[in-house]
Amino acid sequence: MRDTGFPLADAENDFLRARRRQVLSRLATWLRREPDDVNIMLPFHEVVDALGMRSENRLGLRSIRLDSIVGSVDRTRDFDRRFRPTSGRVRERWQRLALAQRRGESVPPIEVYRIGELHFIIDGHHRVSVAHALGLTTIDAYVTEVVTRINAAGIRYRGDLIVKDYRRLFLERVPLTGEARAAVVVSDPWDYAQLGEHVEAWGFRLMQDEGKLLDRAEVARRWYTDEYTPVVGMLRQADMVGDRTETEAYMWVAGERYRLIRTHRWDPDVLSAVRDSSRR
Template sequence: MSPRSRLEDVLVPYEDAIVALGRDGDMVEYPDDVPADRIVGTIGRAGDFDGAFRLRNRALQQRWDAVAEAMAHPRAPVPRVDLIRLGEMYFVVDGHHRVSVARTRGHLVVPARVRRVCTVAYAMACLRAAHLPSKAAEREFLLRVPLPDQVRTDLWLDRAADWMRLADAAEAWGFREALRGEPGLDRPTLATRWWEHEVAPLVEHLRAAGVGVGLRDVQLYAAATAVRDGRGTGEWPCGLTG
């Protein structure tokens, strides 16, 4: 098994995720029935369950069996599990065994109490431990180029280095705009203008030509500018053709 495959087969540690994504404030706690497949992380129990919440620590088998029996024949309502939400991901604070039993039995939702934590970089449902270095680089990019929230939710690049090149490109664009007579703009305004006047038109042009099917806007823009600036192979990368 490759190192990346091993990382995808473990629960995402909350502590690692929040460092990579960047904490940006909390929201209120609320009850919710959470999609079971969105519960992909943990606080402090990464060694006890695998990435699908199957039991790994056999010393806990007796406890798991007791929870499974209690959930199958409840004498009282089963308490909601406690979760923290980052974007589209959920991390178990309390109730790991209940989540494991629910996932094993194919439950589609898990009753929970949820506390949402906002982050600088957005956590998509597909995010796993293997992706955290790239998300950490995305967080650094967003501190330099603070794009609006509606753009952040669809950002994804596989390689951390691509985020740094993208930040350099955005700041260079902002410098050129200042030379054209737009001095003194704050970073959020420049970031929004860069996306609207530089990224979006190029992406729209490429998509109209049938290029970049299946890629997110930021992936298409990064690949196109790499080819334009001579950092690519001179050909469109795999997946960048119509």
């Protein structure tokens, strides 16, 4: 915090510095040709839609890290990802709060939703922006925890929500649990749709073979234990995973197997044919 001894002038300068940093950040993003969403605050409702809502629980007053606040319920246009003002619209209120902070006046806690380790502001955007500008690292907040079907790990930018959304849809179709849920991962969100179709087709053949109906949970369990795990084990032994995820290697070799041999069986001859084809 820079202090000239004149709180009003300092508060005005705080706002001007915050605006200047926001403009310079946008320019740097453009020069580096980074995605447009790098500096955009995450919209809370889009995150919840992508992850799937389960429940919420009020945790009460907590001290939270400012850098854990990454989004907002309804003010994503007024501030960027680091809560720097995006225009002069918020200047009057912003400077009043900065002045109060500089005079040592008490400021009420903000209110946030918590998803995993991320926080989204319900009320208190200006207070968070001022706290960032003054170099603070924590802020008091009334926290409501939101529990989602898919965890929020790995979300940095708005584009990451696409992956989470497709994974959530995949796990509704193929309800894996525990170790299996964590192991089945792809990089391209579109691959989750293709994998879902593949598992459902595998489950249909299984039900035909056994002559009985199985629910989605049982199909998912049997696919992982009877199909996925043995095949991935063979791929590891044959050094055919490469720089893909194991799930991506499985999808590739399963597709090539059927294209080349038109069979759903697995044996060393199948893997040899696929390996020879990839080399050619």
